[in-house]
Amino acid sequence: PARELTQNPLHKTWEPYDNGLPAGHSAQRGVCMTNCPTLIVMVGLPARGKTYISKKLTRYLNWIGVPTKEFNVGQYRRALVKKYKSFEFFLPDNEEGLKIRKQCALAALNDVRQYLSEENGHVAVFDATNTTRERRETIYKFGEENGYKTFFVESVCVDPEVIAANIVQVKLGSPDYVDCSNDEATEDFMKRIECYKNSYETLDETFDKDLSYIKIMDVGRSYLVNRVMDHIQSRIVYYLMNIHVTPRSIYLCRHGESELNLKGRIGGDPGLSVRGKEFAKSLAQFINEQNIKDLKVWTSQMKRTIQTAEALGVPYEQWKVLNEIDAGVCEEMTYEEIQENYPLEFALRDQDKYRYRYPKGESYEDLVQRLEPVIMELERQENVLVICHQAVMRCLLAYFLDKPAEQLPYLKCPLHTVLKLTPVAYG
Amino acid sequence: AWASYMTNSPTLIVMIGLPARGKTYVSKKLTRYLNWIGVPTKVFNLGVYRREAVKSYKSYDFFRHDNKEAMEIRRRCALVALEDVKAYLLEECGQIAVRLFWAQQGLKLVLIQGRGVSSLKRASFSRPQVFFVESVCDDPEVIAANILEVKVSSPDYPERDRENVMDDFLKRIECYKVTYQPLDPDEYDKDLSFIKVINVGQRFLVNRVQDYIQSKIVYYLMNIHVQPRTIYLCRHGESEYNLVGKIGGDSGLSPRGKQFAQALKKFIEEQEIVDLKVWTSQLKRTIQTAESLGVTYEQWKILNEIDAGVCEEMTYAEIEAKYPEEFAMRDQEKYLYRYPGGESYQDLVQRLEPVIMELERQGNVLVISHQAVMRCLLAYFLDKSADELPYLRCPLHTILKLTPVAYGCKVETITLNVEAVNTHRDKPSLNSPPASQTPVRMRRNSFTPRASADTVKRPRHYSVGSKPLDLLGPLPSLE
Numbered sequence: 018p019a020r021e022l023t024q025n026p027l028h029k030t031w032e033p034y035d036n037g038l039p040a041g042h043s044a045q046r047g048v049c050m051t052n053c054p055t056l057i058v059m060v061g062l063p064a065r066g067k068t069y070i071s072k073k074l075t076r077y078l079n080w081i082g083v084p085t086k087e088f089n090v091g092q093y094r095r096a097l098v099k100k101y102k103s104f105e106f107f108l109p110d111n112e113e114g115l116k117i118r119k120q121c122a123l124a125a126l127n128d129v130r131q132y133l134s135e136e137n138g139h140v141a142v143f144d145a146t147n148t149t150r151e152r153r154e155t156i157y158k159f160g161e162e163n164g165y166k167t168f169f170v171e172s173v174c175v176d177p178e179v180i181a182a183n184i185v186q187v188k189l190g191s192p193d194y195v196d197c198s199n200d201e202a203t204e205d206f207m208k209r210i211e212c213y214k215n216s217y218e219t220l221d222e223t224f225d226k227d228l229s230y231i232k233i234m235d236v237g238r239s240y241l242v243n244r245v246m247d248h249i250q251s252r253i254v255y256y257l258m259n260i261h262v263t264p265r266s267i268y269l270c271r272h273g274e275s276e277l278n279l280k281g282r283i284g285g286d287p288g289l290s291v292r293g294k295e296f297a298k299s300l301a302q303f304i305n306e307q308n309i310k311d312l313k314v315w316t317s318q319m320k321r322t323i324q325t326a327e328a329l330g331v332p333y334e335q336w337k338v339l340n341e342i343d344a345g346v347c348e349e350m351t352y353e354e355i356q357e358n359y360p361l362e363f364a365l366r367d368q369d370k371y372r373y374r375y376p377k378g379e380s381y382e383d384l385v386q387r388l389e390p391v392i393m394e395l396e397r398q399e400n401v402l403v404i405c406h407q408a409v410m411r412c413l414l415a416y417f418l419d420k421p422a423e424q425l426p427y428l429k430c431p432l433h434t435v436l437k438l439t440p441v442a443y444g
Numbered sequence: 445a446w447a448s449y450m451t452n453s454p455t456l457i458v459m460i461g462l463p464a465r466g467k468t469y470v471s472k473k474l475t476r477y478l479n480w481i482g483v484p485t486k487v488f489n490l491g492v493y494r495r496e497a498v499k500s501y502k503s504y505d506f507f508r509h510d511n512k513e514a515m516e517i518r519r520r521c522a523l524v525a526l527e528d529v530k531a532y533l534l535e536e537c538g539q540i541a542v543r544l545f546w547a548q549q550g551l552k553l554v555l556i557q558g559r560g561v562s563s564l565k566r567a568s569f570s571r572p573q574v575f576f577v578e579s580v581c582d583d584p585e586v587i588a589a590n591i592l593e594v595k596v597s598s599p600d601y602p603e604r605d606r607e608n609v610m611d612d613f614l615k616r617i618e619c620y621k622v623t624y625q626p627l628d629p630d631e632y633d634k635d636l637s638f639i640k641v642i643n644v645g646q647r648f649l650v651n652r653v654q655d656y657i658q659s660k661i662v663y664y665l666m667n668i669h670v671q672p673r674t675i676y677l678c679r680h681g682e683s684e685y686n687l688v689g690k691i692g693g694d695s696g697l698s699p700r701g702k703q704f705a706q707a708l709k710k711f712i713e714e715q716e717i718v719d720l721k722v723w724t725s726q727l728k729r730t731i732q733t734a735e736s737l738g739v740t741y742e743q744w745k746i747l748n749e750i751d752a753g754v755c756e757e758m759t760y761a762e763i764e765a766k767y768p769e770e771f772a773m774r775d776q777e778k779y780l781y782r783y784p785g786g787e788s789y790q791d792l793v794q795r796l797e798p799v800i801m802e803l804e805r806q807g808n809v810l811v812i813s814h815q816a817v818m819r820c821l822l823a824y825f826l827d828k829s830a831d832e833l834p835y836l837r838c839p840l841h842t843i844l845k846l847t848p849v850a851y852g853c854k855v856e857t858i859t860l861n862v863e864a865v866n867t868h869r870d871k872p873s874l875n876s877p878p879a880s881q882t883p884v885r886m887r888r889n890s891f892t893p894r895a896s897a898d899t900v901k902r903p904r905h906y907s908v909g910s911k912p913l914d915l916l917g918p919l920p921s922l923e
Contacts, residue, residue: 240649
């Protein structure tokens with residue numbers, strides 16, 4: 018006979034139970050992203066964007082719910098060698114330097130093992146140059162021994178302008194160069210890159226044909242993708258192929274104050290209040306003053322965001338997936354009414370606001386899944402203004418500011434406030 | 445359509461590769477996917493044009509690169525095809541034309557002078573984005589399998605036996621190899637946008653992806669595979685609500701529904717499927733059905749039944765009585781119609797896209813879902829249009845077994861002998877709608893309006909829904 022089902026009071030999913038306790042094991046709640054942990058290994062000369070990619074990828078994977086952590090070997094080195102002197106540390110014949118660098122790599126791998134095998138991490142990003150076959154062999158073997166799938170991400174770039182720009186953006190401010198002038202730092206760093214060039218063995222179509230990897234050429238002009246093994250690798254490749262580094266700004270704001278906002282009611286599809294309409298006009302003025310090139314404007318398919326966009330007098334796109342979180346049976350109620358009519362629900366929501374799903378409605382967790390195509394498209398686009406809703410804006414903001422699930426539902430997104438996000442360095 | 449406004453200019457996808465490299469397979473599959481997500485797409489197969497021009501195919505000699513007469517015929521066919529592509533993009537408002545080329549002959553034709561789109565410019569229509577998809581294969585086993593699977597039954601070989609076909613076709617390939625110039629990402633073709641698929645998806649080279657639709661195409665091509673496998677689609681067992689004719693909700697299985705779950709278990713065991721994955725929605729009735737199988741299953745919220753908004757948990761009779769206008773509208777335009785506070789079939793397709801993508805990646809899968817959801821999935825696999833989709837037959841207690849074969853999908857219907865109610869509603873014969881009524885697609889915010897009408901206050905939980913836009917009246921002012 019089939020097992021009985023019980024509905025989890027928090028996230029409203031049906032789970033089988035035995036003897037009054039959730040049975041769990043044969044029903045998974047979500048999509049299985051990966052069966053075993055994944056080790057992503059960055060490859061490339063210095064100033065090729067490896068750390069930029071590591072951090073961004075980690076941020077994205079965590080946001081979509083895949084516990085991910087990055088391990089930057091440079092940081093281990095800085096912890097061990099208190100004071101950086103010069104590029105000479107990286108010379109290929111510097112015995113002392115080589116010993117320390119290998120030690121750091123192993124320490125980082127050890128932490129990777131702890132994270133993936135003991136701390137329930139799903140993905141670890143190993144951020145180092147990893148420019149020799151020997152080093153990559155060592156890491157690949159490490160992955161095999163521990164039952165991890167290894168995926169290499171190589172960044173190849175020969176454009177001197179891009180490299181120079183990278184150095185200015187992130188290297189000059191590095192703790193390594195805190196006591197140097199910009200010119201000294203740049204000169205030293207260029208010599209540091211030279212140290213790696215002679216021994217650099219790029220991922221090769223023939224030699225490395227059995228490895229899983231993506232090779233990114235010239236900051237995304239072209240990609241070589243080899244043997245994608247599973248769902249998570251496929252998502253990673255798709256993400257990496259959609260991001261870019263062209264400077265741009267993303268503006269996030271909510272619709273103007275709505276009639277239901279005035280009454281303290283949640284959800285619904287009301288129009289703007291008088292003050293809301295004023296905000297729409299101020300927004301139009303603000304946008305004009307910003308003089309943004311080729312600005313795209315996105316709204317949800319709810320009246321209040323559309324009315325706000327209308328005031329701008331520019332074309333806008335309506336996305337149903339930008340609609341506010343569905344509060345199910347609690348739609349159009351005040352919080353007092355919810356507490357009175359559904360006291361248990363009210364309490365549960367405060368317990369775990371991220372995973373709590375309204376009866377016949379959604380949770381923040383559902384919202385994140387729903388918003389993923391928006392994030393992907395925001396990555397592809399350049400200047401965008403997104404006019405949305407409180408819960409939606411919190412989710413988008415959490416992605417850009419790398420806020421974890423516990424903090425996400427409490428991020429401050431007041432009405433009549435515009436958040437202007439500009440990518441800079443690693444954030 | 446939600447995806448179609450993402451592409452501003454039309455796109456011309458050009459397939460490249462030696463024969464038996466899977467070009468037609470990829471063209472048809474890609475076209476099916478793009479049409480399903482709402483991007484009007486059409487395939488123009490030059491082989492078809494050639495067969496029209498040369499009524500009877502004699503042998504591989506036709507394809508020899510020194511056969512001047514044949515070359516002239518093929519060149520003219522390409523020009524005719526080009527005219528048809530132009531017509532489709534301009535007049536039929538198609539967004540994407542997928543064009544099939546033989547090796548390099550066709551390529552030289554379109555890409556004269558600097559590998560640009562100059563010949564298309566001469567055809568004088570607004571310059572489409574050109575995206576090349578090249579299929580390169582050096583594995584002789586894969587090539588032989590392709591030839592057997594699709595070429596043997598091609599109209600070119602009506603009477604011959606297998607061996608001769610293989611032989612002739614291999615010689616045909618040799619003719620092309622002489623002049624084949626693969627895309628060169630390092631030098632000659634470095635400014636073109638393309639994806640090179642190597643050895644049926646083992647490796648990919650992607651160059652200069654320009655826009656959203658090209659990025660989707662690349663992602664799709666990277667997720668499909670050609671390993672044999674079977675997809676089983678079925679609905680949950682009959683539910684308590686099914687018995688009383690209520691739609692939506694989250695009811696459990698009826699006694700007959702539980703019987704079906706048991707029968708399903710037996711059926712699955714008899715099929716002896718290797719590594720079967722089982723997916724359900726997050727609604728109780730599909731999960732209960734899966735529980736009976738006694739195997740691991742994954743719950744997908746996006747497989748939940750279409751949200752009927754204010755009409756949830758009502759019977760069709762109750763809906764007709766309470767919301768007669770809504771009821772009538774739905775029968776007029778079932779694909780685009782969105783329930784107030786709920787969803788449309790079009791919304792459902794958008795919601796289900798990740799499921800389709802993951803189904804493409806997987807092997808053997810059993811999807812236990814719902815009527816509207818199953819219709820959407822089925823329409824994808826069987827290439828059904830938006831008009832047919834909401835009327836596809838997906839009865840309770842019936843399993844559809846889909847097996848990819850050649851260029852399409854074989855369907856086997858298996859009715860497990862457990863009685864159930866019939867939940868299917870055919871499109872009723874319609875009276876013409878009242879003249880004042882605005883077309884359905886303008887009512888549910890599924891397009892970009894220039895203004896919003898005032899909301900009518902309704903006593904319900906959800907609230908997206910409003911009176912029809914009064915296009916002849918004044919726009920509500922923001923003052």
